[in-house]
Amino acid sequence: MTATLFSLDCPKCGDPxxxxxxxxxxxxxxxxxxxxxxxxxxxxxLRTFEMPAAxxxxxxxxxxxxxxxxxxKAVTVCxxxxxxxxxxxxxSLNNQHLCPKCIEKGKAKGRMKHxxxxxxxxxxxxxxxxxxxxxxxxxxYFTFMTAPxxxxxxxxxxxxxxxxxxxxxxxxVLAILFATLQILGWIMLCVWFATH
Amino acid sequence: xxxxxxxxVRLPGRGQKVVGVxxxxxxxxxxxxxxxxxxxxxxxxxxxxxxxxxDIQAIMLRKTRAGKIINLVCGLVALLVFLFPLAGKLYWAWxxxxxxxxxxxxxxxxxxxxxxxxxxxxSSCKLKTAVQSEELPSLARLxxxxxxxxxxxxxxxxxxxxxxxxxxxxxREAILAAGALGAGNPLKAAGPPELMRHCDDRFHAAMLYxxxxxxxxxxxxxxxxxxxxxxxxxxxxxxxxxxxTTALFKQQRSDLPSGLKNxxxxxxxxxxxxxxxxxxxGVILALENPGKIGTQLSPFDHPVIMAMDLVSAICDFSIxxxxxxxxxxxxRESAAxxxxx
Numbered sequence: 001m002t003a004t005l006f007s008l009d010c011p012k013c014g015d016p017x018x019x020x021x022x023x024x025x026x027x028x029x030x031x032x033x034x035x036x037x038x039x040x041x042x043x044x045x046l047r048t049f050e051m052p053a054a055x056x057x058x059x060x061x062x063x064x065x066x067x068x069x070x071x072x073k074a075v076t077v078c079x080x081x082x083x084x085x086x087x088x089x090x091x092s093l094n095n096q097h098l099c100p101k102c103i104e105k106g107k108a109k110g111r112m113k114h115x116x117x118x119x120x121x122x123x124x125x126x127x128x129x130x131x132x133x134x135x136x137x138x139x140x141y142f143t144f145m146t147a148p149x150x151x152x153x154x155x156x157x158x159x160x161x162x163x164x165x166x167x168x169x170x171x172x173v174l175a176i177l178f179a180t181l182q183i184l185g186w187i188m189l190c191v192w193f194a195t196h
Numbered sequence: 197x198x199x200x201x202x203x204x205v206r207l208p209g210r211g212q213k214v215v216g217v218x219x220x221x222x223x224x225x226x227x228x229x230x231x232x233x234x235x236x237x238x239x240x241x242x243x244x245x246x247x248x249x250x251d252i253q254a255i256m257l258r259k260t261r262a263g264k265i266i267n268l269v270c271g272l273v274a275l276l277v278f279l280f281p282l283a284g285k286l287y288w289a290w291x292x293x294x295x296x297x298x299x300x301x302x303x304x305x306x307x308x309x310x311x312x313x314x315x316x317x318x319s320s321c322k323l324k325t326a327v328q329s330e331e332l333p334s335l336a337r338l339x340x341x342x343x344x345x346x347x348x349x350x351x352x353x354x355x356x357x358x359x360x361x362x363x364x365x366x367x368r369e370a371i372l373a374a375g376a377l378g379a380g381n382p383l384k385a386a387g388p389p390e391l392m393r394h395c396d397d398r399f400h401a402a403m404l405y406x407x408x409x410x411x412x413x414x415x416x417x418x419x420x421x422x423x424x425x426x427x428x429x430x431x432x433x434x435x436x437x438x439x440x441t442t443a444l445f446k447q448q449r450s451d452l453p454s455g456l457k458n459x460x461x462x463x464x465x466x467x468x469x470x471x472x473x474x475x476x477x478g479v480i481l482a483l484e485n486p487g488k489i490g491t492q493l494s495p496f497d498h499p500v501i502m503a504m505d506l507v508s509a510i511c512d513f514s515i516x517x518x519x520x521x522x523x524x525x526x527x528r529e530s531a532a533x534x535x536x537x
Contacts (some may be wrong), residue, residue, distance in 0.1 A: 008254055022254075022364055034454050036258070036259045038351060039255075040255040040256075041253070042252055042253060042353075043356045044252060044356055045254055047326070058323055093405060117245070118244065118245060119242050120240055122240070131389050164204075165206075168203060
C-alpha cells in the first residue's frame with residue numbers, strides 16, 4: 001500500500017503523489033492515470049496543528065482572570081477594547097491580539113478589511129443600469145425608469161466602500177453621465193410632444 | 197502629495213467559476229502584502245477569499261485536455277458548416293449568398309480554433325492549505341499559470357522559506373513515523389486516504405461488444421439492404437448509446453485504466469461525429485431521392501455511403517477490438533491479487 005506523504009493526491013485520479021514529484025519545476029506524469037502535473041510544496045505542509053489551549057490553568061490568588069471566563073487565568077489583553085483574555089479567548093489576527101467580540105463588531109461595521117469576504121459593487125450596479133437598457137436596444141423604453149434609478153444609486157452610494165481591490169470612481173462618473181443624458185433625452189422628448 | 201501605493205496588484209489571468217454547467221461569476225487573483233486574494237465577481241457582488249502566504253501548503257498545476265476538446269468540437273462544427281453550403285452549391289445550386297453565409301459561420305468556429313490554439317494548452321490549478329483546497333479558475337492556461345506560480349513561489353518562499361527535495365525526503369520518514377499527518381493534524385486524523393472505487397465494467401463490456409456487433413451489421417448492410425437489418429441496427433445504436441452513457445458515469449473516479457476511460461470518450465466522440473455526418477448526408481439523399489429511405493440505397497451506387505459504411509466498420513472494429521483487449525487485461529489484473537495467498 002502506498003503511504004500518504006503530505007496527503008497530496010493526483011488532482012485527477014486521487015492517487016497519492018510521490019515525494020520525488022514535488023518541487024521539481026517540471027510536469028510529472030501520474031503513475032496511475034498519466035495526467036501531467038506540477039506539484040509545488042511549501043514548508044507549511046510540515047507544520048503540525050496545535051489544538052487551542054483550553055484556557056490555561058485556574059487562577060490563583062491575586063492573578064488576573066479572563067474577562068469572559070472568570071475562572072481562567074488571563075494571558076493577554078485585547079488590543080482593541082483592553083479586556084483581559086485567557087488563551088482560549090485570545091484571537092491572533094493580523095499581528096494583533098483581539099477578543100471575539102471586537103472581531104465580531106469590527107466585521108459587522110466593516111472596520112476589519114481583512115475579515116470582509118463580500119462587497120456590493122454599487123458603481124457596477126449604477127453603470128449597468130444606465131447602459132444595458134440602451135445597449136439591448138429593445139429595452140430602450142425602460143430608460144425612463146432605469147436612468148433615474150442609476151442616478152439615484154450613483155449619488156446615494158458615492159461614498160460607499162467600493163471594491164476591496166481599489167477601483168476609481170470612473171464607473172460612478174460614467175453612470176451619472178449616461179443617466180443624466182438619458183433623463184435629458186426624455187425631458188426633451190416630453191417637451192417636443194408638448195409643443196407639437 | 198504622494199500617491200498611496202495600491203494594496204493589491206493584479207496577477208495575470210481571468211477565469212469563469214463554473215458550478216455544474218453554469219457560470220458562477222468571473223474570477224481573478226490579486227497579490228496582497230501577505231496574502232493572495234481570490235476575487236469572484238458575480239453581478240454586483242464581489243466575493244473574496246484570502247490565502248495567506250504563511251498558510252499555503254501546496255499548489256498543484258495540471259495540464260488538461262479542455263483546449264483540445266474545444267478545438268475538436270469547434271473544428272468539427274466548422275467543417276460541417278463549411279461542407280453544408282458546398283453541398284448546397286453542388287446539389288441545390290445555391291447562389292453565392294448561401295456560400296458567404298455558410299463561410300462566415302464556418303469562419304467563426306475556425307477563428308475559435310485558431311485563437312484557442314494560439315492561447316496554448318489548458319490547465320487546472322489548485323491551491324491547498326491545511327483546511328481547504330481551492331480551484332483557481334483564472335489560471336486556465338498553462339503558460340499563464342506558470343507565470344503566476346513563479347511570482348507566488350517567490351512570495352511564499354520569502355514568507356516560509358524554501359523546502360528542498362532533500363528536506364522532503366528527510367522529513368518523509370519522520371512524518372510517516374509520527375503516523376503521517378494524523379498525529380499533529382486533527383483534520384487529517386480521520387483515517388487512510390480514500391481509495392478509488394472499483395468500477396463495475398459490465399457496461400463497458402456491453403458497449404464494446406455492441407460496437408463489434410455493429411461493425412458486423414455494417415458489413416452485412418453493404419451487401420444486403422434489408423428493413424430487418426435496419427431495425428436491428430437502430431436497436432443496436434440505442435443500446436450502444438445507453439451503455440456508453442452509463443459507462444461514462446460509472447468510470448468517474450474509478451480504478452478503470454485511463455486507456456479504457458479514454459476509449460469510452462473516443463466512442464462518444466465517434467458516435468456524435470458519425471451521427472452528425474450520417475444525418476446531414478441522409479437529409480441530402482432524402483432531398484435527392486424523394487420516396488426512398490437512405491438505407492435502401494445501395495452503397496455500390498453511392499460512393500459516399502460506401503465510404504461512410506467502411507469508415508464506420510473500421511472504427512467499430514478498431515475501438516471495439518482495442519477495448520475488449522484492454523478490458524480483458526484489466527479484468528486479469530484485478531483478479532490477480534486475489535489469486536495470491
